[in-house]
Amino acid sequence: MTPREVLALLREKEVKAVDLRFMDFPGLWKHVTIPAEALDEHSFEDGIGFDGSSLRGWQKINEADMLLVPQPDTLFLDPFRQDVTLAMICNIQDPSTREDYPKDPRNVARKAISYMKYSGIADAANFGPSMEFFVFDDVKFDQTTHSAFYYVDSNEAAWNTGRDERPNLGYKVPYRQGYFPCPPTDHLHDLRSEMMRVMLDCGMTVESHHHEKATAGQCAIDVRYADLVQSADAVLKYKYIVKNVAHRRGKTATFMPKPLFDEYGCGMHVHGSLWKNGNNLFAGSGASGLSELAEYAIGGILRHARALCAITNPTTNSYKRLVPGFEAPTRLAYSQRNRSAAIRIPVYSSRPRSRRIEYRLPDGSANPYLAFSAILMAMLDGIINKIHPGPPLDKDIYDLPAEELKDVPTPPTHLDEALKALEKDHDFLLKGDVFTDDVIETWVQYKRKEEVEAIRLRPHPYEFALYFDS
Numbered sequence: 001m002t003p004r005e006v007l008a009l010l011r012e013k014e015v016k017a018v019d020l021r022f023m024d025f026p027g028l029w030k031h032v033t034i035p036a037e038a039l040d041e042h043s044f045e046d047g048i049g050f051d052g053s054s055l056r057g058w059q060k061i062n063e064a065d066m067l068l069v070p071q072p073d074t075l076f077l078d079p080f081r082q083d084v085t086l087a088m089i090c091n092i093q094d095p096s097t098r099e100d101y102p103k104d105p106r107n108v109a110r111k112a113i114s115y116m117k118y119s120g121i122a123d124a125a126n127f128g129p130s131m132e133f134f135v136f137d138d139v140k141f142d143q144t145t146h147s148a149f150y151y152v153d154s155n156e157a158a159w160n161t162g163r164d165e166r167p168n169l170g171y172k173v174p175y176r177q178g179y180f181p182c183p184p185t186d187h188l189h190d191l192r193s194e195m196m197r198v199m200l201d202c203g204m205t206v207e208s209h210h211h212e213k214a215t216a217g218q219c220a221i222d223v224r225y226a227d228l229v230q231s232a233d234a235v236l237k238y239k240y241i242v243k244n245v246a247h248r249r250g251k252t253a254t255f256m257p258k259p260l261f262d263e264y265g266c267g268m269h270v271h272g273s274l275w276k277n278g279n280n281l282f283a284g285s286g287a288s289g290l291s292e293l294a295e296y297a298i299g300g301i302l303r304h305a306r307a308l309c310a311i312t313n314p315t316t317n318s319y320k321r322l323v324p325g326f327e328a329p330t331r332l333a334y335s336q337r338n339r340s341a342a343i344r345i346p347v348y349s350s351r352p353r354s355r356r357i358e359y360r361l362p363d364g365s366a367n368p369y370l371a372f373s374a375i376l377m378a379m380l381d382g383i384i385n386k387i388h389p390g391p392p393l394d395k396d397i398y399d400l401p402a403e404e405l406k407d408v409p410t411p412p413t414h415l416d417e418a419l420k421a422l423e424k425d426h427d428f429l430l431k432g433d434v435f436t437d438d439v440i441e442t443w444v445q446y447k448r449k450e451e452v453e454a455i456r457l458r459p460h461p462y463e464f465a466l467y468f469d470s
Contacts, residue, residue: 001072003044009075009086010036016083020048020068021236022090023105025057026446027314027367029236032068036086044070047093057446058103066101067093074233076202080244089233102436105369109229112373115432121293121383122274122281126356127372128225129235131364132266133255135188135217135246148461152259154216156187173215176263186211192219195245199223202241204234213327214264225271228376232368235268239364255364257313258320265321265328268364270312270375271346273356283352287392288336288345290355298334298343298357299389300382300428301375302409305332305342305361308378309412310422312362312371314447316415316455321363329360332409333393341393342411361411370443374429381428416452419444 001009009015015036024030032050047067052058058066074089092104100107116122134152141150154160158175161168171184183189192209199206205224212218221242226234239255246253258265273282274297284291290298301308313319321328327340334343334357344358362371381387393408412418423444429435 001075003041003072006044006070006072006075006086006088007039007041010039013077013086014084015077015086017081017085018070019078019081019085019087020070020090021087022068022092023236023367023369024055025103025105025367025442027105027365027370029240030055031087033085039070044072047090047095049095052092052101056450057442065095067095067098069093076237079198079201079241080248089236103439103442105367106229106232108434108439109232109369109373111432111434112376113228115434116274116376116380118432119380119384121380122276124275125228125376126225126273126275127228127231127375128223128271128356129231129362129368130220130222130267130269130271130358131235131238131255132212132218132220132268133242133253133364134214134259134266135191135219135251135253136259137217137251139252139254143458148458152216156185157216159215173211175215176213178211178215178218178264179213180210188217188219191245191249191251192221194249195221195242198241198245199238202237204237212264212266214260216260216263218264218266228372229369232372235368257315257318257363257365259317264326266364267321267328267360268362268366268368268371270359270362270372271356272359272375272379274379280353280355282357283355288347289350289352290345290357293383294355294357295389296383296386297379298382299387300378300380300385301343301357301359302332302334302389303382303387304378304425304428306409306412306418306421307425308374309361309418310415310444310447311374312359312366313411313418314367314415315363315365316451318363318365319412319414319418322361322411322413330410331393331405332411334389335392335394345392373434377429377431377434381431414452415447419448419452 017033018036018039019031019033021029021031047069050066050068051064052066053064068090070088070090076087078085078087092101094101136152137155138153156173158172161172196206196209207222209221212220242253273280282291282294324330329342333341335341336345342361346358426440
């Protein structure tokens with residue numbers, strides 16, 4: 001769509017406001033709203049100014065001025081605003097040089113695609129994130145000098161079977177048995193259907209929705225794959241729709257990886273494949289129907305997986321999900337069908353167009369532009385350097401004896417370990433100036449100071465149970 005066509009759409013739909021969206025460095029969607037009359041053709045070239053120093057991890061106070069440049073092909077009508085509002089995602093530019101801003105996550109993703117095309121390996125990278133989230137009916141949390149707590153509740157949770165609901169009609173989801181129950185046990189069917197319809201109205205392609213494995217409102221809505229940048233855009237739209245539909249129905253949604261103890265966590269399993277001239281480069285005659293190129297891509301991801309975790313699993317909470325017993329990957333291996341390996345080869349279809357790999361480590365707290373870009377760069381590094389992943393591990397990893405597992409590497413066990421891995425292993429991300437040294441350094445410093453150290457310094461509520469009587 002051209003700028004002129006956008007302006008025609010404003011008139012046709014009687015749009016009152018234009019909402020300009022972009023993502024900050026750690027991974028939250030930001031916005032600023034202008035009157036529809038303020039948008040003209042020059043806006044798409046000249047951009048709209050804003051203060052970049054007020055965003056986490058971005059500009060210094062003496063270099064604050066930045067530009068939002070709307071991208072017409074990202075527009076959609078916001079279904080939640082009272083006035084008719086058109087939303088567009090923006091690229092970020094420096095007003096002095098008019099160069100794309102290196103710390104704009106969307107710019108990183110665009111550069112990753114450019115580097116892939118320049119390498120000659122592929123001309124398209126299709127990514128399909130499979131996202132999970134929780135819907136709660138109540139959430140409370142606080143942290144002060146002398147207290148700390150969190151409390152979440154769900155009307156369908158197993159812990160509420162004995163609650164006085166006047167009447168309590170039962171139909172609660174048993175612990176760890178939330179996969180695919182029908183209503184009335186599945187309390188959230190209609191809510192997910194509403195989310196699905198809103199996603200479709202906003203231009204997304206939805207394949208299915210269902211209740212996930214945990215008690216207490218764990219859900220999934222599967223959307224169709226797209227090219228890397230469009231897929232990252234769709235993740236932001238997905239999260240925005242899920243949270244706002246839940247909010248207007250008096251509920252709250254979170255993509256926090258592990259909000260419940262001793263229950264399944266939420267991942268963002270990333271399905272990926274590389275294409276050239278309309279052909280799927282991952283389809284072949286090797287193991288699981290993969291090509292040699294796909295095997296090298298797997299080798300690249302596994303080689304760099306510990307460093308990738310600092311970007312694909314970027315919170316301290318992420319590592320509470322990556323533990324045995326909950327179908328989360330705990331070994332850096334690949335396998336056909338096995339969901340306990342870091343990389344799975346789905347076999348739902350034998351068609352060459354469907355051949356892909358599924359990277360199961362990432363979670364929904366990740367910045368999708370940075371996460372998808374880092375995964376792509378690891379794939380390309382594996383292909384360029386012909387890094388073979390070795391044989392697949394098709395056994396049940398959870399039941400293997402320690403002797404068989406001793407040589408199979410593991411993901412980091414906490415965020416700081418992942419950040420140290422990224423500090424040691426990030427040259428593959430610097431190729432083509434996709435990630436820069438400044439981007440890596442800023443990311444590590446921000447995560448270490450604002451999250452790792454912040455958690456390390458605070459007493460944990462469970463420490464009182466362990467140590468108060470010491």
